[in-house]
Amino acid sequence: MLTSRKYTEFDLIGIPLRVIPVQTVAAVGYMLVDALMPAYQTLVMAYFINTATHIVNGRAEYSLIYKPLALIMGYVIVTHLLPSLMQLVELTGRNRLNVRLKREMVLKRAQLEYQHIENKETAELIHRVCGDPVGHFMGGFNNIMSGLNLLIGTASLLVIVMSSTFITGIVIVLVAVPLFYIAMKTGKANYVLGMDAQRIRRRSADLAHILTSRENAEERTLFGYSPALRDRYDKLYDQTYAVEKKIQIRSFIHLKSGSIIALLIGIIIVALLLPALHLGELTIGLYISLVTAIFSLVQRMSWQLAETMQEHARMKEYLKDFSAFAGLSEKMDAAALPMEIDGFVFQSLEFRQVSFRYPDTERYILNQCSFTMVSGKSYAIVGENGAGKSTLIKLLTGMYDNYEGEIYINNRNLREYSYPELKSIIAVVFQNYARYALTIQDNVRLGDILRLDEERIRHSISKMNLSGMVQGLEYGLDTYVGKIKENSLDLSGGQWQRLAVARLLYSSSAIHIMDEPTAALDPIEESRLYEMFSSIRADRFTIYITHRLGAARISDEILVVRNGRIAEQGSHEQLLEIPDGIYGKMFASQKSWYEAESMVQHG
Numbered sequence: 249m250l251t252s253r254k255y256t257e258f259d260l261i262g263i264p265l266r267v268i269p270v271q272t273v274a275a276v277g278y279m280l281v282d283a284l285m286p287a288y289q290t291l292v293m294a295y296f297i298n299t300a301t302h303i304v305n306g307r308a309e310y311s312l313i314y315k316p317l318a319l320i321m322g323y324v325i326v327t328h329l330l331p332s333l334m335q336l337v338e339l340t341g342r343n344r345l346n347v348r349l350k351r352e353m354v355l356k357r358a359q360l361e362y363q364h365i366e367n368k369e370t371a372e373l374i375h376r377v378c379g380d381p382v383g384h385f386m387g388g389f390n391n392i393m394s395g396l397n398l399l400i401g402t403a404s405l406l407v408i409v410m411s412s413t414f415i416t417g418i419v420i421v422l423v424a425v426p427l428f429y430i431a432m433k434t435g436k437a438n439y440v441l442g443m444d445a446q447r448i449r450r451r452s453a454d455l456a457h458i459l460t461s462r463e464n465a466e467e468r469t470l471f472g473y474s475p476a477l478r479d480r481y482d483k484l485y486d487q488t489y490a491v492e493k494k495i496q497i498r499s500f501i502h503l504k505s506g507s508i509i510a511l512l513i514g515i516i517i518v519a520l521l522l523p524a525l526h527l528g529e530l531t532i533g534l535y536i537s538l539v540t541a542i543f544s545l546v547q548r549m550s551w552q553l554a555e556t557m558q559e560h561a562r563m564k565e566y567l568k569d570f571s572a573f574a575g576l577s578e579k580m581d582a583a584a585l586p587m588e589i590d591g592f593v594f595q596s597l598e599f600r601q602v603s604f605r606y607p608d609t610e611r612y613i614l615n616q617c618s619f620t621m622v623s624g625k626s627y628a629i630v631g632e633n634g635a636g637k638s639t640l641i642k643l644l645t646g647m648y649d650n651y652e653g654e655i656y657i658n659n660r661n662l663r664e665y666s667y668p669e670l671k672s673i674i675a676v677v678f679q680n681y682a683r684y685a686l687t688i689q690d691n692v693r694l695g696d697i698l699r700l701d702e703e704r705i706r707h708s709i710s711k712m713n714l715s716g717m718v719q720g721l722e723y724g725l726d727t728y729v730g731k732i733k734e735n736s737l738d739l740s741g742g743q744w745q746r747l748a749v750a751r752l753l754y755s756s757s758a759i760h761i762m763d764e765p766t767a768a769l770d771p772i773e774e775s776r777l778y779e780m781f782s783s784i785r786a787d788r789f790t791i792y793i794t795h796r797l798g799a800a801r802i803s804d805e806i807l808v809v810r811n812g813r814i815a816e817q818g819s820h821e822q823l824l825e826i827p828d829g830i831y832g833k834m835f836a837s838q839k840s841w842y843e844a845e846s847m848v849q850h851g
């Protein structure tokens with residue numbers, strides 16, 4: 249259903265028709281019946297009034313009133329029963345459409361190229377489009393239906409007027425055209441203002457989140473920033489209020505002026521129809537019911553047209569966004585499971601003259617970057633903030649492939665590896681590793697989704713020194729972690745990090761990468777982690793990205809990233825020997841920091 253193409257208003261009907269055909273046909277049928285109701289009511293009322301007049305004048309039998317009465321009853325039943333019935337039908341349809349649209353959109357999101365997730369504009373686009381797709385599609389569909397309803401309702405009344413007095417029909421059309429134009433303009437203008445209000449509202453919602461969320465509670469108390477932010481929040485709130493007030497005043501003026509125009513049109517029509525009544529072209533019954541129907545129709549037009557046009561403008565914007573979302577480039581097999589590869593043994597990894605800049609940016613983050621890593625050794629990549637360390641990993645894991653130069657794993661070009669292959673070869677704990685609000689077991693298990701091995705899960709947990717914590721829990725490994733569930737366990741930063749590393753241990757990938765794996769760990773836990781990784785070095789190739797040079801020190805080789813390339817490479821001792829070397833300086837500054845710290849501690 250979700251293909252890369254331009255989506256138009258036709259899709260607002262086409263997509264529901266395909267996904268929920270019964271409900272869609274029922275809604276169209278109901279719209280037609282409802283649209284013809286004013287004309288039906290007019291004719292039936294005319295019939296009733298004329299019959300009643302004849303009876304009163306003694307020109308007809310009493311029994312003749314039953315037929316028009318029955319027809320009026322029919323009208324009342326239909327107009328009262330059908331809407332409630334349709335609400336039920338819409339509800340079932342909405343649920344099915346929701347499930348289908350969400351499923352398609354989740355799939356699309358999973359297949360997107362990684363750059364769209366990181367890019368601010370596309371990330372916002374995704375957020376806008378995926379927020380409430382069914383609300384937009386159903387809203388758009390209903391809006392088309394109510395527009396058509398108004399159009400058919402008006403046309404059918406005009407047919408009745410014109411069949412008696414043609415000229416009056418023409419005059420009504422002429423008067424309705426400018427009214428339609430004004431409504432269209434007001435609708436669009438309101439939409440633009442509404443967008444402004446929405447932008448401001450989003451900013452104030454972000455601030456409200458900072459001011460109220462659980463995760464910011466500690467810093468909020470410590471830094472005491474609430475009053476300052478509250479001022480900003482209040483200002484934004486005032487701005488939103490001002491824009492919304494403007495919209496309301498505008499709508500009010502429009503509504504009132506629309507009602508006055510409607511009243512004038514009504515009076516004109518009454519006047520225009522009088523000669524026809526006088527000449528006998530119109531019966532008194534038809535005259536009265538026509539005037540009533542036209543009054544209510546013009547009245548309805550005066551507010552509904554503007555609303556319909558406003559919704560239409562909103563829908564067009566959404567469809568533009570939706571088309572852009574559907575057209576976002578996908579990565580082949582992005583959503584595929586890791587491939588089962590038997591017997592892959594890591595031998596070497598090589599970056600050869602790799603240059604890279606992020607899409608739509610000018611600056612090269614990696615610039616002719618070359619290095620080689622071989623099995624049997626452990627490596628640390630160090631460098632200042634923003635040097636490009638994490639970027640190296642993004643290229644290696646296939647998240648970006650628009651780089652220049654070549655990358656080889658086991659002397660095979662990275663571009664020849666399929667994405668599922670790479671997923672199975674490389675496992676990463678990212679700097680901003682995920683904190684899954686799932687059970688402890690599931691948090692670990694996600695590291696190797698192809699296999700469920702409880703014994704290995706327990707082993708990984710114990711390697712990360714989490715067994716003690718698990719044993720003390722009522723539900724053990726099945727305990728939920730995070731803040732979402734009422735009885736779930738809220739972990740500390742270090743415990744979360746250890747859980748993320750346990751996930752990595754559980755994975756059976758041959759290459760393990762840890763981006764700042766110890767940032768949240770205490771020194772004892774940190775050195776224990778490195779010891780543990782040294783002991784499993786034989787069957788796993790491990791790369792650490794770290795700022796803690798104490799940790800880099802225990803790696804066999806250290807690569808120092810600067811200006812987009814490897815500025816120094818060698819063992820800790822070799823790098824310290826480089827006169828005026830970058831690593832040497834970094835280590836010296838950290839060493840003195842450690843020394844200062846230990847002096848303070850020892851008094």
Ligand SMILES: Nc1ncnc2c1ncn2[C@@H]1O[C@H](COP(=O)(O)OP(=O)(O)OP(=O)(O)O)[C@@H](O)[C@H]1O
Binds near residue numbers: 607634636637639679
């Ligand atoms: N998606 C992106 N789009 C544009 N620029 C980006 C993107 N991601 C990162 N950058 C930029 O690339 C540069 C390198 O970032 P990277 O995360 O690789 O650095 P790092 O060495 O890992 O830094 P740190 O030690 O702070 O984690 C930074 O200047 C960053 O602003």
